[in-house]
Amino acid sequence: MRSASRILSLTILGFAIVIMGLGSGLSAAPAQAGEVPLPNPAKAFKGEQCVEPIDVMRRDHFEFLKHQRDETLREGIRGKKYSLNACIDCHAVTSPDIAGGKLRTLKPFCAECHSYAAVSIDCFECHSGAVQPGIGSEIGKQSALPPNHEQLKADKALITLLKGHLDPTSPQGGTGQ
Amino acid sequence: MTDKTMNTVDSSPVDATKRTLLKGGVAAAVITLAPGITLRTVEAAVTGPATQAKRWGMLIDATAPEGVWDLAVEACKAEQGWGSDHNKSGKANAATDPQWIRKVSIKNPKTGAKASLPVMCQHCANPPCVDVCPTGASMKREDGIVLVDKHICIGCRYCMMACPYSARSFVHEPVEMQKPHMPRGKGTVEGCTMCVHRVDKGQQPACVEALNKAGSDAIMFGDLNDPKSDISRAVSKYVTQRIRADLGVEPGVHYRGI
Numbered sequence: 001m002r003s004a005s006r007i008l009s010l011t012i013l014g015f016a017i018v019i020m021g022l023g024s025g026l027s028a029a030p031a032q033a034g035e036v037p038l039p040n041p042a043k044a045f046k047g048e049q050c051v052e053p054i055d056v057m058r059r060d061h062f063e064f065l066k067h068q069r070d071e072t073l074r075e076g077i078r079g080k081k082y083s084l085n086a087c088i089d090c091h092a093v094t095s096p097d098i099a100g101g102k103l104r105t106l107k108p109f110c111a112e113c114h115s116y117a118a119v120s121i122d123c124f125e126c127h128s129g130a131v132q133p134g135i136g137s138e139i140g141k142q143s144a145l146p147p148n149h150e151q152l153k154a155d156k157a158l159i160t161l162l163k164g165h166l167d168p169t170s171p172q173g174g175t176g177q
Numbered sequence: 178m179t180d181k182t183m184n185t186v187d188s189s190p191v192d193a194t195k196r197t198l199l200k201g202g203v204a205a206a207v208i209t210l211a212p213g214i215t216l217r218t219v220e221a222a223v224t225g226p227a228t229q230a231k232r233w234g235m236l237i238d239a240t241a242p243e244g245v246w247d248l249a250v251e252a253c254k255a256e257q258g259w260g261s262d263h264n265k266s267g268k269a270n271a272a273t274d275p276q277w278i279r280k281v282s283i284k285n286p287k288t289g290a291k292a293s294l295p296v297m298c299q300h301c302a303n304p305p306c307v308d309v310c311p312t313g314a315s316m317k318r319e320d321g322i323v324l325v326d327k328h329i330c331i332g333c334r335y336c337m338m339a340c341p342y343s344a345r346s347f348v349h350e351p352v353e354m355q356k357p358h359m360p361r362g363k364g365t366v367e368g369c370t371m372c373v374h375r376v377d378k379g380q381q382p383a384c385v386e387a388l389n390k391a392g393s394d395a396i397m398f399g400d401l402n403d404p405k406s407d408i409s410r411a412v413s414k415y416v417t418q419r420i421r422a423d424l425g426v427e428p429g430v431h432y433r434g435i
Contacts, residue, residue, distance in 0.1 A: 073326050076227030076318055078377050085357050126327065126360030128353060 039116040042108035046090040051081045084123065088130045106130045224377055227320040233371055233429060234300070234321070234401040235385075236408050236417060240434035241395035243293035245388055246280040249396060250295065252387030253278045256372065258356045262348070275346035277369045278384065283435070292435050295384075295396070298323055298344040298369035299420065299428035306336035306345065315366075321429050322371045330365040337366060341421050344368050371398075401429065 044050070050057045052064070064082035071077040092104040099105070106124065114121060124130045254260035259275045278297035284290070300323045306315045307323065314330035317323050325336070325345070337345045345368040352361045358374040361367060372382035381389070385398045399408035411417075417431040 069328060071226075073324065073328070074316060074318070075225060076320065076373070076377055077223065077225035078374075079223040088357075126352075126355060126362035126365075127357070128355045128360070129357040132354060 036116065039113040041110075041112045042091075042093050042095075044090045044109075045093045045104075050090075051086070084127055085129060088127070092130050103131055227318045227322070227377075229319050230402065231320040231400045232302075232402040233376060234399065234408060235371075235382075235430045236397040236411050237294060237430065237432045238395045238397075238434055239292045239294040239432050241393060243280070243282075245391070245393050245395045246293060246295045248387055248391060248393075249384035250278050250280060252383045253297075253369070256356075256375075256383035257359045257370075258352075258354065258361060259346075259367070262350045262352055264350050270349070273347070273349050275348055275367060277346070277367070294432060294435060296342055296344065296420070297430070298340075298371075299342050299426070299430045300369075300371060302427035302429065303425065305339040305341065305426060309335040309339040311335065318373070322373050322376070323368075324370055324373065325366050325368065327360070327362065327365040327367070332364045332366065334366060341424055341426065 052060075061082075065084060065087075068080055068082040069084070071080065072083075088106065091109045092106050093108060094101045094104050095108050098107055110121070113119075254277075257277060259277055261269075262274055263269050278295050280293060281296050282291065282293045284292075300321055302317075302321065304315070304317055304323050307317055309315075311333060312329045312331055314326045314328075315323075315336045316326055332347065334347055337343070337347060345366050347366050348361060348363050351363045355361050359370075372380075372384075375382060380386070381398050382396075385396045388395055397408045397411055399406040401409055401412065403409055404413075412431055415433045417433045418435065419428045419431055422428075
């Protein structure tokens with residue numbers, strides 16, 4: 001069942017590429033400098049190195065994530081290094097233009113590249129540690145959270161902020177991750 | 178899947194170290210790739226995979242004072258983060274909001290005898306929810322824990338129809354403030370996971386732990402395959418029964434006193 005749907009989605013992707021190719025007049029020239037700025041993902045909040053060398057991460061992170069997802073959930077293998085919670089721990093940062101800097105977010109990191117590459121992922125609707133205050137292995141040290149963030153967690157105003165942040169129709173415009 | 182093959186290699190001292198490294202048994206191993214380039218693995222000890230050697234189960238004592246079931250329900254909510262979902266106008270909907278575990282009161286109409294017991298996913302050995310799932314999202318782990326793989330759940334709710342215990346719920350409203358160990362989201366089905374994230378760490382499910390802390394052993398958790406485990410001993414000592422045993426689904430949850 002699953003492999004069938006994968007083949008289907010690959011086929012659809014194939015069509016999409018053909019259509020895009022036609023649309024752009026089949027020009028193979030690299031994007032002109034200044035046309036679309038190259039993505040500039042935010043620096044990791046924590047850690048000196050990623051779980052793999054950077055060029056490997058850029059190319060293959062989604063394969064790692066998918067593999068680990070299946071291993072964790074379906075086989076019960078835990079503690080391997082490509083954990084989504086671990087990515088969140090190191091890469092979620094606060095940013096003044098997102099929820100006034102009160103919540104950590106992956107938008108300046110994952111979404112920075114994904115919007116460039118027209119990738120749309122839907123992970124953080126459930127894995128919402130990425131858009132919460134003070135969750136993670138180093139509670140309190142994560143990003144520039146206020147020291148009383150534990151109390152803030154129950155703060156209605158903050159929850160409203162979060163809602164606005166998650167709502168794609170709001171001026172803050174969804175997480176876009 | 179190198180790790181798996183590694184596991185079957187017999188352990189000469191050299192292999193053993195290599196294996197621990199690969200499995201990340203060392204908390205922060207530094208691997209030198211080339212002069213000047215190092216790769217630090219950030220993983221803690223790797224655990225699993227789940228195997229058929231274990232069969233996790235529960236034994237519930239329906240003669241316990243009924244207040245303990247409220248405690249078990251609250252502990253589950255707190256651990257897994259359900260029970261406070263609401264719609265856009267901030268309203269909860271008792272008819273459709275998720276319920277991973279609930280207290281059920283029963284009465285024998287002839288004798289008037291009453292009992293109260295918690296009902297949740299019964300973690301069947303032959304789970305009908307798995308049979309009917311069109312995507313493979315409804316699944317049983319090797320150790321008998323029945324789960325929803327929400328990554329491939331399309332929200333069709335066939336499993337909810339198939340479950341004789343009405344143990345699964347559909348998430349109708351957007352969810353926020355999920356726990357990192359329990360991602361939940363609108364449009365998928367969910368139910369008791371036997372606290373798989375805790376069990377995999379060698380801990381007890383949240384409901385069991387909460388009752389233990391309150392001095393009650395009304396819910397026992399353990400390995401039904403291990404004849405020496407507390408739960409196996411209890412199951413062989415008391416008269417126990419499983420709800421709707423006639424269906425042949427072989428639940429992993431046993432009850433006594435009903």
